[in-house]
Amino acid sequence: MTAKIEQLEFQAETRQLLDLMIHSVYSNKDTFLRELVSNSSDALDKLRLESYRDKDLDVDTSDLHIEIEADKEARTLTVRDNGIGMSRDEVVELIGTLARSGTGELRRTLAEAKDAVDSGVKDAAASGELIGQFGIGFYATFMVADKVTLTTRRAGETSATRWESGGDGTYTIETLDEAPQGTSVTLHLKPEDSDDHLFDYTSEWKIKEIVTKYSDFISWPIRMETERPGSGEDAEIVRETTTLNSMKALWTRSRDEVSDEEYREFYRHVAHAWDDPLEIIPMKAEGTFEYQALLFLPSHAPHDLFMRDGKTGISLYVRRVFIMDDCDDLVPPYLRFVKGVVDAQDLSLNVSREILQQDRQIRAIRRRLTKKVLSTIKDLMSSSPDKYRTLWTQFGRAIKEGLLSDTDNRETILGISSFESTHSDEGVTTLAEYVERMKDGQEQIFYMTGESRRQIESSPHMEAFRARGLEVLLLSDPVDEMWVGAAPEFDGKRFQSIAKGEVDLESEEEKKAAESEREEREKDFEPLLAWMQETLDEYVQKVRLSSRLTESPACIVGDDFSMSPALERMYRASGQPVPVTKRILELNPDHPLVTGLRAAREERPDESAQAETAQLLYGMALLAEGGELTDPAAFTKMLADRLARTV
Numbered sequence: 113m114t115a116k117i118e119q120l121e122f123q124a125e126t127r128q129l130l131d132l133m134i135h136s137v138y139s140n141k142d143t144f145l146r147e148l149v150s151n152s153s154d155a156l157d158k159l160r161l162e163s164y165r166d167k168d169l170d171v172d173t174s175d176l177h178i179e180i181e182a183d184k185e186a187r188t189l190t191v192r193d194n195g196i197g198m199s200r201d202e203v204v205e206l207i208g209t210l211a212r213s214g215t216g217e218l219r220r221t222l223a224e225a226k227d228a229v230d231s232g233v234k235d236a237a238a239s240g241e242l243i244g245q246f247g248i249g250f251y252a253t254f255m256v257a258d259k260v261t262l263t264t265r266r267a268g269e270t271s272a273t274r275w276e277s278g279g280d281g282t283y284t285i286e287t288l289d290e291a292p293q294g295t296s297v298t299l300h301l302k303p304e305d306s307d308d309h310l311f312d313y314t315s316e317w318k319i320k321e322i323v324t325k326y327s328d329f330i331s332w333p334i335r336m337e338t339e340r341p342g343s344g345e346d347a348e349i350v351r352e353t354t355t356l357n358s359m360k361a362l363w364t365r366s367r368d369e370v371s372d373e374e375y376r377e378f379y380r381h382v383a384h385a386w387d388d389p390l391e392i393i394p395m396k397a398e399g400t401f402e403y404q405a406l407l408f409l410p411s412h413a414p415h416d417l418f419m420r421d422g423k424t425g426i427s428l429y430v431r432r433v434f435i436m437d438d439c440d441d442l443v444p445p446y447l448r449f450v451k452g453v454v455d456a457q458d459l460s461l462n463v464s465r466e467i468l469q470q471d472r473q474i475r476a477i478r479r480r481l482t483k484k485v486l487s488t489i490k491d492l493m494s495s496s497p498d499k500y501r502t503l504w505t506q507f508g509r510a511i512k513e514g515l516l517s518d519t520d521n522r523e524t525i526l527g528i529s530s531f532e533s534t535h536s537d538e539g540v541t542t543l544a545e546y547v548e549r550m551k552d553g554q555e556q557i558f559y560m561t562g563e564s565r566r567q568i569e570s571s572p573h574m575e576a577f578r579a580r581g582l583e584v585l586l587l588s589d590p591v592d593e594m595w596v597g598a599a600p601e602f603d604g605k606r607f608q609s610i611a612k613g614e615v616d617l618e619s620e621e622e623k624k625a626a627e628s629e630r631e632e633r634e635k636d637f638e639p640l641l642a643w644m645q646e647t648l649d650e651y652v653q654k655v656r657l658s659s660r661l662t663e664s665p666a667c668i669v670g671d672d673f674s675m676s677p678a679l680e681r682m683y684r685a686s687g688q689p690v691p692v693t694k695r696i697l698e699l700n701p702d703h704p705l706v707t708g709l710r711a712a713r714e715e716r717p718d719e720s721a722q723a724e725t726a727q728l729l730y731g732m733a734l735l736a737e738g739g740e741l742t743d744p745a746a747f748t749k750m751l752a753d754r755l756a757r758t759v
């Protein structure tokens with residue numbers, strides 16, 4: 113067969129990424145080798161598993177390993193494995209494109225990073241962050257090489273593929289008749305330039321240094337031919353094959369035997385991450401279900417945390433044999449950011465994803481892991497508040513999903529959650545702190561949901577609470593709308609929306625004093641309330657006097673079970689039908705607009721403009737809470753006409 117070399121173009125994003133890598137001043141260029149070794153290790157894991165599952169796959173798995181070969185003369189470095197390899201299509205898909213979700217986001221981040229690089233500011237940080245967010249694995253090679261050649265043959269296939277690129281806009285791809293099974297990546301190294309952190313990557317000690325630093329725990333041997341002086345006088349140099357890594361599985365070792373640096377590199381390997389772990393959680397369970405686990409809480413949220421196909425982070429091993437990554441049965445979805453490995457003793461090596469879902473042992477492990485992660489976060493709150501804050505900022509929104517889905521642990525999750533509140537303009541508060549500050553006689557935890565802190569704070573519902581110095585939680589994450597509706601309690605205190613139901617802010621004494629006045633007022637206002645209810649019947653179920661307003665003339669409240677406007681909008685946006693709910697209009701009996709309208713009703717009951725005032729009052733109340741008018745044009749016209757009469 114004559115080899116046909118095809119030249120293909122990189123996807124636009126891939127090209128930009130390469131461009132950035134090539135011109136990157138990201139100082140830690142050594143990490144390219146970690147990426148290659150990590151990919152090889154994954155490929156070996158996959159081959160072992162596939163050969164185990166597919167008995168017809170005729171491959172030799174007796175000596176699975178990674179090999180590093182440096183050629184000083186040619187200035188090349190080759191990393192070779194006899195793992196699963198890739199088919200031609202896989203090469204195009206996996207290496208030629210960024211086969212990742214969130215391409216739009218990547219494009220945006222790339223543009224930002226590029227601007228930063230162009231303007232010469234925070235260039236290292238920009239590319240470092242980019243690498244951190246998207247983990248651009250294989251492309252890291254272009255930090256140190258001006259040409260990369262990859263030759264690969266997939267296990268079970270006869271023909272092989274060669275891919276080559278200079279990191280410019282294109283790459284070539286060629287089908288070969290033969291090649292050893294597995295993958296070999298050869299880097300044609302850029303000239304050494306230690307000012308630019310480009311070291312001599314053909315040097316034996318440099319390679320050793322990098323492998324020991326970043327890849328020591330890799331469970332496959334990483335071999336290299338090394339030289340040592342022979343013994344005796346004028347003895348010749350002895351060349352021998354050395355295994356560079358210790359291959360010790362970190363999770364089988366106790367915490368004091370492992371350095372933070374080893375943990376960190378292992379984290380980067382399992383999590384495909386570039387950041388540092390925020391917290392390391394080693395676990396060991398003996399008894400009915402034996403397993404060991406090594407979990408990490410990352411310090412940065414991945415870009416796909418809220419994407420439907422976002423990855424979960426736990427790899428499953430059985431007796432030290434890799435079974436699968438992204439095992440989403442090991443932690444509940446709200447803890448999908450937790451990374452690490454679980455090594456179970458008593459599972460079958462043959463276990464499939466479908467079986468896992470049903471497996472009692474896996475369910476037990478999941479329960480234990482969940483509790484452990486939650487208790488670790490709880491400990492961080494007191495032992496390391498800075499770390500807790502970082503964790504909450506990065507993952508709080510995901511964790512709060514657990515308030516809805518994990519009822520067994522709801523109280524614990526509430527305990528580790530933080531919320532914005534009227535207590536301070538900045539920062540967040542825990543519920544324990546809120547409860548601590550509750551006023552005498554206050555029995556509920558007050559909250560209001562909305563689309564932003566500002567919008568909630570300026571809503572009329574807040575007025576009486578502000579006037580009385582009562583703290584209100586300001587819940588502006590979409591997920592807040594969901595869990596808070598499940599009406600949980602914390603520390604025996606119910607959550608009460610200040611925009612729903614009747615609010616009872618007065619103490620017993622105040623109540624008594626206010627009672628007769630209120631009765632009086634209700635009598636006074638009765639005709640107005642009845643008339644308004646009739647006039648606005650289409651929109652509201654009831655009109656009543658309010659005890660929550662001090663400044664605004666009116667506000668709209670739901671009953672205890674009605675949806676908030678923001679929740680209604682969320683449902684509508686997701687295409688779900690939303691039942692029309694009529695809410696309650698509350699009027700401020702001290703506001704001149706309300707008292708004026710009452711007087712006008714008494715004096716000139718036939719005046720048609722009063723119905724417009726009622727409509728305007730209702731419209732203003734809707735706008736004030738951040739709601740939407742059903743007919744904005746009609747409202748503005750009414751308002752303009754009215755204003756025209758007063759100028």
Ligand SMILES: Nc1ncnc2c1ncn2[C@@H]1O[C@H](COP(=O)(O)OP(=O)(O)OP(=O)(O)O)[C@@H](O)[C@H]1O
Nearest residue numbers: 151152155197198206207247248249250251295384
């Ligand atoms: N040595 C290899 N053997 C087999 N497949 C490989 C090898 N190297 C890379 N691949 C394939 O190419 C894909 C892309 O590799 P790349 O290093 O760019 O990203 P990744 O390893 O998936 O993730 P990360 O960016 O976190 O490293 C891998 O997921 C794997 O499927």
